[in-house]
Amino acid sequence: MQLIDHKEEFRKALIEWYLREKRDLPWRRTSNPYHIWVSEVMLQQTRVDTVIPYYERFISKFPTLTDLAQAKEEDVLKMWEGLGYYSRGRNLQAGVREVVEMYGSEIPDTRQEISKLKGVGPYTAGAVLSIAFGVPEHAVDGNVMRVISRLLLIEEDIAIPKTKKIFETVIMDLIDEDDPSSFNQGLMELGATICTPNPKCLLCPVRDFCEAFHEGRQRELPLKSKKMKMKTIPMQVCVIRNLQGEWLMKQRPATGLLANMWEFLMIEDVRNDIEVLMKDNYGMTVERVRHLLDFKHIFSHLTWTITSHVAVTDERAPEGFEFFSSEQVERLPKAVPMMKIWNEAQNKMQ
DNA sequence: GAACCGTGGAA
C-alpha cells in the first residue's frame, strides 16, 4: 500500500495506535504550554527515563513561567545538575524571560515568533506548537527521521543538516490537521518503541505502509555517515583546602564546555607533580598532597582522563578562585566529574 | 556547514 496514496488511512492507523498504546509520561498529563516547553528542552538528546525525575523536580521548583523568569540562574543550573548540555537550562530561562518581557507572559503560537526565543530551534518550535497549541507544524527529531526514512525508503544521509528539510516537507504533507499533537507524538512514540534502530516490525501499526519493510531493508535505514574519533585530554585535578577546612573552587567560563559550572582546580598536564605545577602556574605552595581518584570521563566529543589529589595550603585563593565551606560547595552546580571528586574527597576527609 | 555541547544506557 503506497503511503502517498493513502495518507488518511495512515494518519488514522498511527493516531489510533498512539492513543491506545502511548506511555503515561508526566508531560502528557498536562496542557500547560510552559510545562510542555520545559519537557521538550529536557528531552533534547536525552532519554525519557533520565528526564522524568528532572522534569518533576524542575516543575515543582519553578511551577510557572513567571517563577522561572524570576529565579536566580545558579538555582536553575542546580536543578539541571547532572542532566548535561547545561546551556539548555540557561537558554530556557532566557527564552522564558523573553516571553515575559515581549509577549506579556503568553508563549507565542506561531513558528515565526516562537523560533526567535532562545534555545527554541526547528524541532522544539514544532513540538510546542503542535502539542501545546494544536498547530499543524512539523517536529522532526531523530525518531521521525528514522521512521519516515523507512516508510518512504529515503536514502539521504541524515548526518547532513540539509537532509532534515526533506523530512520537514514530508511531514507538512502528511500531518493530520485535526490532531497534529497525536500525529507528531505518534511518530516519535513509534520511533522510540517500535521503529527503533533494531525495529520490531511485527508489532508495527503502519507496516503495511512501509516501503523499507516491503523491501526487507528496514535495518539499512536511516543512512548515517560515520563521525570521526574523539580526542583524549589528560587532566589533573587538585582539591585544595585551607586551614579553616574550606574548599578552593572556580566557576567555568560562561561559554563552552560545562559553561558556568563550578570545579576544583584543574591542570591540563600529567607529566609534572602537583606541587611543581601549582608553584609554576599559580605561585602557590601546597602541602600534604595525597592521591585521591583516577577515572575517565567521556563527553560527546572528547574524553578527560582524570587523576585527582587533595592538598592543603595556608595561602590566599589565586585570581579567579574562592574558598567555600562544605555547605556552600554542596549548593554550587557541579558537573558529573566534579561531583565524583567531591563525593570521594568528602569520604576520605572523615 | 562543520564543530561544539553531557550523560548514562544498551547492544
Add this chain to the structure above:
DNA sequence: TTTCCAAGGTT
C-alpha cells in the same frame, strides 16, 4: 570494551 546513541540548538 567499544560503539552508538536519545523528543537538538548554537556558533
